[in-house]
Amino acid sequence: MAETQARNTGANHVYTELKRQILSLELKPGTRIYEPAMSTALQVSRTPLREAIRRLISESLLEQQATGGVLVPQLDAKAVSELYDVRAALESLMAREACAKATAEDIERLQGLLDRNAAMVGFADEAMKYGVALHAAVAGIANNSWAQRFHNQIVSQVERYRYFTNNAPERREEALANHRLLVEAIAAKKPDQAAKIAFDHVIGARDETLRVISAKGLDVE
Known part of the structure; x- marks a missing residue:
């Protein structure tokens, strides 16, 4: 033993x-x-x-x-793009569903994560930790078992690319601003707005990832 x-x-x-x-x-x-x-x-x-x-x-x-x-797998620009496109669709769906299900306690919890994200935005690892926790909390509120299952599979893949989107201070500030807008939309019960914010946020991460890996000459295309 x-x-x-x-x-x-x-x-x-x-x-x-x-x-x-x-x-x-x-x-x-x-x-x-x-x-x-x-x-x-x-x-x-x-x-x-x-x-x-x-x-x-x-x-x-x-x-x-x-x-x-x-x-160690190569960084394939096409695969990265497809991965983030699917993630964007799932995040958008879960943000929409969270609007209908979020309680006052849920909003308070999201606000607490947002506050910690803001406090740690100057520190790459901590900012990422609380950003990831906020997305997970939205997924939990949505409580769509199939969306969560697929999302969990994608998250393990996306983790490889967060290095490219989280190191730049301006990108962390942009992500924090998106998180604020997302929490506000969920609290206000605005599903279309929340869905668009979540979708655009992930697409922004996709574009930054593709830009950085191309600039570093790491993509295989």
């Missing part, structure tokens, strides 16, 4: 560190993962490393090649 627990803890540590390196671009798109070298670098055995790699492959943050090799 203790051995299994230790192995799981080790795999979680490796997973967290590899994921951080992928999302921060320390491991650049197209990089091949060599198990012996990575095992040495992370000071872990091959077993927890392989478990972590399998988990990252399941999340599409690593890619299994037909030859057996494992790569």
Whole structure:
């Protein structure tokens, strides 16, 4: 039991560190993962490393090649665009439905998240955390099980691209302004307005992501 627990803890540590390196671009798109070298670098055995790699492959943050090799996936502009387009549609739907279902307590909770987002807008990681929490809260209020299921699948993919949209202070300020407008529309029970704000917010993130990865020469197109 203790051995299994230790192995799981080790795999979680490796997973967290590899994921951080992928999302921060320390491991650049197209990089091949060599198990012996990575095992040495992370000071872990091959077993927890392989478990972590399998988990990252399941999340599409690593890619299994037909030859057996494992790569950090390339950034495909077409795939990025499609991903954000679907996310925009889902966020718009959930914002619309949240208008009909939000209680006074829900609005108070959204306002609390918005206040924390505003307080932390100068700090990339914290601003992202509260922005993500606000979107999750809107999804929870909408309580559309199918929309949430698809949204949860997309969120794990979008996480790879938040690095590109969250580092610039002006982009964080823009996102905060959008969040304010979204909470105001939901509180005022204006479904069309809330849906449009949510949609445009995600499309703005899409466009910024595509701009940055193109400027950095990271896209495969």
